[in-house]
Structure formats: structure tokens, C-alpha cells
Amino acid sequence: MSTGVGSAERILGILDLFTENRLEWTADEMMAELGYTRPTLYRYIKTLKDAGFLSQNGPHGLTLGPRVVELDFLMRKSDALLLEGSAVLKDLAALHPATALLVRWYGNKLLCVASEVSSPEPKSSYPRGRPMPLARGAISRAILAHLPRRQMLSKIRENLDDLRELGMGDTVEEIADNLRQMRKGGTLIARGEVTDGVVGIAAPVFDASRAPVAVLCLTVDRDTLDDAKLKELSGEIWAAATRLSDALTHMRIEDVVLGEL
Known part of the structure; x- marks a missing residue:
């Protein structure tokens, strides 16, 4: 063969x-x-x-x-994102009844790699290994909005129909402009786009190259949120994603230094 x-x-x-x-x-x-x-x-x-x-x-x-x-077992023991992110997820889930998600981005997929559920009756729950739509929801926007321009435009073209349907714009350039404006607000928020009645609050996680590699997200029943709580949770999620990004960057720098010794 x-x-x-x-x-x-x-x-x-x-x-x-x-x-x-x-x-x-x-x-x-x-x-x-x-x-x-x-x-x-x-x-x-x-x-x-x-x-x-x-x-x-x-x-x-x-x-x-x-x-x-067997490979999944080995990944759980070696994946820096999982090793550093598990405790972060638990802390986020403890803030409010919700589902806390750690989602990795690769190719044309968003894949849940870990989750913590603190809501007694969760409306949204993505177990490890379940893919998510690339063009819908706060998780998607947290990735798309922070991609380098050329890569962003490519992904918009691949998902243009879905993004138009969501009212993100009519042309590739218009959608790209809207995404760039969204990222200025910190966390990315979507209401009911993936699961009816659920608000997604997401922030990107970066590696040492400053490219988005994953997303931290809380999915919350909209009936348990008011504006003050949404603002509070948004700040907590952004801070948690920043800490996780810093941890991944630090680990990568250590690996490079050790490799040069």
C-alpha cells in the first residue's frame, strides 16, 4: 500500500x-x-x-x-489549553448559573474541548468533542473578529450566507468592518443565535503568536441576566481569557528557551 x-x-x-x-x-x-x-x-x-x-x-x-x-486520553494529559483552562472553567461556572465552555478553533470547525455546568436546568450544553457552527453565536464572533485581515476575509467568504442571514452585513467588507467594530467592545455577545433563550458571552484566547486559538464562553439563560450582571460577567470572562492567554504564552516562551539551551 x-x-x-x-x-x-x-x-x-x-x-x-x-x-x-x-x-x-x-x-x-x-x-x-x-x-x-x-x-x-x-x-x-x-x-x-x-x-x-x-x-x-x-x-x-x-x-x-x-x-x-487512547489518543483522547493522551491529549487530556498533554494539551496546554486543557491543562491551564480546566480551573478557569470551574471559576467561571461558579460566577453564575450557566454553562462554561472552552472551545478550540481549527480549520473550519469550533470544537468544545471542555465544559462546566453550574445551572440546575441548563438550556445549552456542549459536551467535549461536539462541534459548533462556525458562523453563529458569540464563540464564532470571538474568533472571526480577532483573525488577521486576510484570514478573516477568507472565513467570511466561506460562511457568507450564514453571516448575511444574521444581519452582519451584505458584503464581505461590510461584515469585516462590523466584526472589527465588535472586537473594540471586549467580549462578544450573541442572543439566541445557537440556542433559543440563551445569551452567549465570549472572549478569545491567544497563543504566543497573538492569533486566536480558542474561546472562553459562558452560555446563560437570558431570564437570569440584567444589564448589570451582563456587564459584570463580561468583565470576568475577558479577564479569565487574558489570564489563560498569558499562561499559554508563558509556557510557549519557556519551551522555546529550553529548546535553545
Whole structure:
């Protein structure tokens, strides 16, 4: 079997088929979806099964395998964002009945990597590993508004229809201008865009390059908020995101210095 880039991309294409809405696939369904020949697909499936990334479920079905769990365990022990952010989440959740979220951004996805729930009846709860819409909500804006201009414009074009629907503007430039204005206010706030009746209050987390890599967010039942409480929580979230950014930057600088010794 070839180990070139093409083969790697095709193997990743098989793993990308699995979503919350589609947890099991047969080989025939994979062939119809991906267009791979049967011999090629079977080689890839065998490779993934042998490595533990796929498991057989009954005579025909395939699901994700135990290696995924193993890698998640290792990520929890090594991911600086998680290691530094877990305590921050607990502190935020203690401020007000809410769901506190730590969300990582990569590619075209926003992915919840940790959460803390303090509300007795949460209206919004994203467990670890569940993706979120890139163009909706306070979390999305906390990323988009702080991207470098070229990257921001690219992401706006990719999600233009959704952003127009939300009233963010009609053109790419108009939406970009609105996002730049939003970031001047500190935290990014959205009302009911992802979950009805919920207010999202979000702030970006930066790494040493000063690019947004993640978001801290509180999702709060709007009926428990007044203007004073919203202002208070906004300040707390921004301060927490700043502390987390500083911690990640400090860790990165230490890594660079140690690497040069």
C-alpha cells in the first residue's frame, strides 16, 4: 500500500465520514460516498482496523475504534489549553448559573474541548468533542473578529450566507468592518443565535503568536441576566481569557528557551 500524501488523505477521508448524525457505516456505503474502488477501500479499512481506529460492529457495520479513546486520553494529559483552562472553567461556572465552555478553533470547525455546568436546568450544553457552527453565536464572533485581515476575509467568504442571514452585513467588507467594530467592545455577545433563550458571552484566547486559538464562553439563560450582571460577567470572562492567554504564552516562551539551551 502506498504511504504517499494521497493515501493519507484518503484514509483521513474515511475517518471524516463519522459524525454525531452518522456513527456507523458499511463498506458499500463508504464506497458510494467516497468513490474509492473496493480493493482500495478494503486496504484502507484493514489498516485502520489493525491500528484500532475502526471497529467491526456486527457483520457489516464499522464504527470508530478504541484508539480514538487512547489518543483522547493522551491529549487530556498533554494539551496546554486543557491543562491551564480546566480551573478557569470551574471559576467561571461558579460566577453564575450557566454553562462554561472552552472551545478550540481549527480549520473550519469550533470544537468544545471542555465544559462546566453550574445551572440546575441548563438550556445549552456542549459536551467535549461536539462541534459548533462556525458562523453563529458569540464563540464564532470571538474568533472571526480577532483573525488577521486576510484570514478573516477568507472565513467570511466561506460562511457568507450564514453571516448575511444574521444581519452582519451584505458584503464581505461590510461584515469585516462590523466584526472589527465588535472586537473594540471586549467580549462578544450573541442572543439566541445557537440556542433559543440563551445569551452567549465570549472572549478569545491567544497563543504566543497573538492569533486566536480558542474561546472562553459562558452560555446563560437570558431570564437570569440584567444589564448589570451582563456587564459584570463580561468583565470576568475577558479577564479569565487574558489570564489563560498569558499562561499559554508563558509556557510557549519557556519551551522555546529550553529548546535553545
